[in-house]
Amino acid sequence: GENVEQHPSTLSVQEGDSAVIKCTYSDSASNYFPWYKQELGKRPQLIIDIRSNVGEKKDQRIAVTLNKTAKHFSLHITETQPEDSAVYFCAASLEYGNKLVFGAGTILRVKS
Amino acid sequence: EAGVAQSPRYKIIEKRQSVAFWCNPISGHATLYWYQQILGQGPKLLIQFQNNGVVDDSQLPKDRFSAERLKGVDSTLKIQPAKLEDSAVYLCASSSRLANEQFFGPGTRLTVL
Numbered sequence: 457g458e459n460v461e462q463h464p465s466t467l468s469v470q471e472g473d474s475a476v477i478k479c480t481y482s483d484s485a486s487n488y489f490p491w492y493k494q495e496l497g498k499r500p501q502l503i504i505d506i507r508s509n510v511g512e513k514k515d516q517r518i519a520v521t522l523n524k525t526a527k528h529f530s531l532h533i534t535e536t537q538p539e540d541s542a543v544y545f546c547a548a549s550l551e552y553g554n555k556l557v558f559g560a561g562t563i564l565r566v567k568s
Numbered sequence: 569e570a571g572v573a574q575s576p577r578y579k580i581i582e583k584r585q586s587v588a589f590w591c592n593p594i595s596g597h598a599t600l601y602w603y604q605q606i607l608g609q610g611p612k613l614l615i616q617f618q619n620n621g622v623v624d625d626s627q628l629p630k631d632r633f634s635a636e637r638l639k640g641v642d643s644t645l646k647i648q649p650a651k652l653e654d655s656a657v658y659l660c661a662s663s664s665r666l667a668n669e670q671f672f673g674p675g676t677r678l679t680v681l
Contacts, residue, residue, distance in 0.1 A: 499672040558610030
């Protein structure tokens with residue numbers, strides 16, 4: 457079955473700097489890759505997602521890149537702010553309502 | 569639109585006791601998921617329903633966990649009997665037939681003593 461590995465497990469950056477979180481997946485059939493943000497004690501919330509027919513997607517300060525050949529995808533956050541501090545999870549799945557397989561998460565701390 | 573609802577939000581039980589969680593998905597969402605999130609880990613799928621049928625329960629410990637979605641709307645997840653290692657947050661999520669995005673509920677934090 458699918459296996460998703462996520463790095464780093466913790467990441468500290470200075471406010472205004474960029475943050476990059478990387479994930480690799482094992483199942484070449486996976487073609488949907490969402491990123492979730494989870495604040496302490498709250499539910500995971502989708503922040504951006506990408507499908508395998510696209511190499512990059514951007515939404516304001518966040519972007520995701522996908523390399524299907526290498527089976528890895530990355531989350532990029534620019535101009536980080538204290539409110540970006542949270543746990544970020546990557547995930548992978550097949551299309552249309554299949555289960556998400558999550559990475560172990562990255563604790564992002566943005567220091568002001 | 570209203571989000572995914574779950575209850576209770578917190579539950580503390582002793583090992584070998586039973587517990588049940590309830591989930592009400594977003595209206596019209598055919599697919600419902602139960603995930604287990606152990607502290608410091610990503611959510612892990614326990615069971616997936618499509619309407620009232622089970623799509624995937626390969627990671628559900630069937631000797632103690634059960635789930636149902638009888639009318640294709642609400643769902644309950646039961647643990648009987650609970651073990652210490654069942655301490656976790658149980659997240660319910662739902663998605664519509666035509667979209668991948670899964671919307672999560674607030675979760676139920678279970679502590680087994």
